[in-house]
Amino acid sequence: MKAKILFLVLMLSCISNITAANxxxxxxxxxxxxxxxxxxxxxxxxxxxxxxxxxxxxxxxxxxxxxxxxxxxxxxxxxxxxxxxxxxxxxxxxxxxxxxxxxxxxxxxxxxxxxxxxxxxxxxxxxxxxxxxxxxxxxxxxxxxxxxxxxxxxxxxxxxxxxxxxxxxxxxxxxxxxxxxxxxxxxxxxxxxxxxxxxxxxxxxxxxxxxxxxxxRGLSEWYLSSSGKPGHSSTIFQTASGDGAIYETARVLNSFRTTLSNIPGLTLNPSIILGGQTVNEDTQQNTGSASGQKTIIAAQTLVHGDLRFLSDKQKCMAEQKMHEIMETSLPLTSSQLIFNNIMPAxxxxxxxxxxxxxxxxxxxxxxxxxxxxxxxxxxxxxxxxxxxxxxxxxxxxxxxxxxxxxxxxxxxxxxxxxxxxxxxxxxxxxxxx
Ligand SMILES: [Zn+2]
Missing domain, CATH: 3.40.630.10 (Zn peptidases)
Incomplete structure (x- = not known):
């Protein structure tokens, strides 16, 4: 009985709350x-x-x-x-x-x-x-x-x-x-x-x-392309051959991860990667192709990714860091970064x-x-x-x-x-x- 009365009181107070709100x-x-x-x-x-x-x-x-x-x-x-x-x-x-x-x-x-x-x-x-x-x-x-x-x-x-x-x-x-x-x-x-x-x-x-x-958050996209010197795979890391495009790209991406993965509000995601002797991305169809042989040092790689940021200032900071990382290339390789603005924050x-x-x-x-x-x-x-x-x-x-x-x-x-x-x-x- 007591419970019933309590329920009734609660119901009435709910109804009066709604009426007060309306x-x-x-x-x-x-x-x-x-x-x-x-x-x-x-x-x-x-x-x-x-x-x-x-x-x-x-x-x-x-x-x-x-x-x-x-x-x-x-x-x-x-x-x-x-x-x-x-x-x-x-x-x-x-x-x-x-x-x-x-x-x-x-x-x-x-x-x-x-x-x-x-x-x-x-x-x-x-x-x-x-x-x-x-x-x-x-x-x-x-x-x-x-x-x-x-x-x-x-x-x-x-x-x-x-x-x-x-x-x-x-x-x-x-x-x-x-x-x-x-x-x-x-x-x-x-x-x-x-x-x-x-x-x-x-x-x-x-x-x-x-x-x-x-x-x-704002959004931009980036393309990282790396090149290396093609040669027989058995000579990789030697002075005349260098490290190849794929190792160079791996270096850059790993550095992006270790340097930029803990900044609140910032994310950068490599979404597509292609590597070999030739690479080609079809951005309209979201597909790509790569060709190469396991016995040849990779000559090219291409990575396409996005960058999300809280402010323009944060975007500029990230782009600058990515550039700095990119510039210290492995032997006989080089990399290039292109950014496209998509959406401001x-x-x-x-x-x-x-x-x-x-x-x-x-x-x-x-x-x-x-x-x-x-x-x-x-x-x-x-x-x-x-x-x-x-x-x-x-x-x-x-x-x-x-x-x-x-x-x-x-x-x-x-x-x-x-x-x-x-x-x-x-x-x-x-x-x-
Ligand atoms: Zn929508």
Whole structure:
């Protein structure tokens, strides 16, 4: 009996907590919430439709089809929409840019239309679990879940009459998963849209209900090529033959590992290695070939790797150390390093932390958990990294949560979709003026 009374008291205190939390919402904010609750089935249905269209990065017609579906929704909301295509020499789809002009704060919203699953992937369709708690499908959280979060956030704001004076630009890129190089060209539309933004919000997925992204590491790639003097293998290490290209590369890589593997926030990963008499890497196809004989000292090697860093300063330090290591070659060998910038780091700023704190308050008010900044080592780069420097404050990971991205287990936790949509709608409604 006592236990029952205690349970009742606990229940009542829970109910009064939720009521107290909801009381913190304005009547306009309750309109947003009701709209999102009422339309959550439509939101999930739209997600299903988008997921069932293959839009692997290389499948340009598929990416554009997804974009066209989203475009009509944005047109209906009064946005001016246009495709900003890449130059003809580039094969990927461009970016869908939608603008709603108004006197309000300049808000930039980012998502992407492509997925990592190519046209011939066995993973092609949306499947709702029998208990309806989860859904799997290519892009179901990365990033079509983010795209429908954006659309229903805007739908709710429109329904509540909040869009009238809004100054919102939405950029949905067509090749986030494998940005066409050079990124200085393929990210132009995004950069132009971002100039002078007060707030930039990325709707990439989240890995847990209490996580958001306030910073991301930057990314570059490097090519290490070494050469040696070909000769009979029996003469290796002799003065006339030297040590060969493969030992030289092994020396350099081992030194990278011993010198640079313990610096917080920095990682460098050799991903592909080729060595022999001739080497050739096909970077478009992610393949390579090498030829040689075991009786001949290797003449060439090629290593292709990436470098991730917290700041430009850290990137420069790493590149300088890598150069120094490279220069002290083994006998009769030499090495060369080439770096390509891919993505700058999204630096953590107090302003980003402030946005996180505000969203966390909203989440708690809605009965959810408080939100934390995710560790940079747990996430890669994303489109927001290219433009965070142009916005006064930025935040990413506002999409729904789930697991298994980039794998055939990509899964959405269905209840997260209306939840993150409510968070975003309330947050944006508080920043429109
Ligand atoms: Zn993504």
């Amino acid at each position: 009381a913190k919402l304005s009547s306009d904010e309750r309109v947003l919430i009701n709209y999102i609750d009422k339309h959550k089935k439509n939101q999930l249905k739209l997600l299903e439709n988008l997921v069932n269209i293959n839009s692997g990065t290389g499948n340009r017609p598929g990416v554009e089809k997804v974009g066209e579906l989203v475009r009509t929704e944005l047109d209906d909301l009064g946005f001016k929409t246009q495709w900003v295509n890449l130059p003809a020499s580039m094969r990927h789809a461009g970016s869908l840019v939608a603008r709603h002009s108004g006197p309000g704060k300049k808000i930039l919203i980012i998502g992407h239309l492509d997925t990592v699953f190519p046209r011939n992937s066995p993973f092609q369709s949306f499947t709702l679990s029998s208990d309806q708690l989860s859904a799997t499908g290519p892009g179901v959280i990365d990033d079509k879940g983010g795209v429908v979060t954006i659309l229903y956030t805007l739908n709710a704001l429109n329904h509540a009459g909040k869009l009238k004076h809004a100054n919102i630009t939405v950029v949905l890129t067509g090749d986030e998963e494998q940005a066409e190089k050079p990124t200085s060209i393929s990210r132009n539309a995004l950069k132009e849209a971002a100039q002078g933004s007060d707030i930039a919000l990325g709707f990439e997925f989240s890995l847990a209900e209490n996580q958001l992204v306030t910073r991301r 999204m630096l953590e700023k107090n302003e980003n932390r402030q946005l996180l704190a505000e969203l966390s308050d909203i989440s708690v008010t809605l009965g959810g958990s408080s939100l934390q900044a995710v560790q940079t080592t747990e996430r890669g780069g994303a489109d927001i990294s290219y433009i965070a420097q142009y916005a006064a404050a930025s935040l990413d990971g506002l999409g729904p949560w789930g697991r298994g991205t980039h794998s055939q287990n990509e899964t959405l936790e269905v209840k997260s979709l209306p939840e993150v949509t409510k968070r975003a709608a309330i947050f944006i409604s508080r920043h429109l003026d």
